Amino acid sequence: MPELPEVETTRRGIATVIQGKNVRQFLVHEPRLRWPVPASLPQCLVDQTVLDCTRRGKYLLLHFEKGVQIIHLGMSGSLRRVALEEERRKHDHAEWIFDEARFLLHDPRRFGAILWHAHQDGPLENHPLLRTLGIEPFDPLFTPAYLFRHLQGRRMAIKQALLGGKIVVGVGNIYASESLFLAGIHPELPAGEVSLHRCEKLHAAILSTLQAALDSGGSTLRDYVNASGEPGAYFAIHANVYERVDKACPRCQQPIKRIVQGQRATYYCSRCQRR
Structure with a gap:
């Protein structure tokens, strides 16, 4: 499965493009991933600005004013940039559309996840998927x-x-x-x-x-x-x-x-x- 280096490489690739940009559309074509994609998420993200793009372990984290989108690439998934007019491929289950960029989540096995953590639900680090994770390997405290x-x-x-x-x-x-x-x-x-x-x-x-x-x-x-x-x-x-x-x-x-x-x-x- 994609490990930390793959996820970090993906984060670096998308951060320079989407940070500070508004999501014009978030489309879900297949909500049945490892956990169901929240039905309210497409409407929630409309015209929301990506404030930051970070990573925790194997999870990509897109930070918005209202909360954080938590993305996992599953066993063999990827998040890639495509042309605005390019046709979706089989197993492209979700897409983020910006004014000048478009990203597709490709996940043949559907073991990935797209979840939402609202700020009102408490600190992000207390989310069930994140709270038991160990220290980051490049953290200075990892000695x-x-x-x-x-x-x-x-x-x-x-x-x-x-x-x-x-x-x-x-x-x-x-x-x-x-x-x-x-x-x-x-x-x-x-x-x-x-x-x-x-x-x-x-x-x-x-x-x-x-x-x-x-x-x-x-x-x-x-x-x-x-x-x-x-x-x-x-x-x-x-x-x-x-x-x-x-x-x-x-x-x-x-x-x-x-x-x-x-x-x-x-x-x-x-x-x-x-x-």
């Missing part, structure tokens, strides 16, 4: 000490702790495998057994891995397209271990192994990432 402190006492595997998103957001399946490889940590090691020294390595690996993905424009999906409708550079071409089972480890030449954790594939080097 090796923070990571170490929040791993203490956890018996689950370190990879599962990273994927959970309650300690730090954005470390999806690909990025978790890559970060653990760079840090030399076995993916099945209990999270509470990761030392402070190894947390320092893991912290650095998480930041460098996510930054590399951001630099490539978002890349966890082969069919991912950015806000301009252009395909992302698939991250596997940069990967050390992900989807490289039986290929040589770039460090020691040992064949890369694959296991399944929580129904997700994990790739690692048994020599470089010993228990």
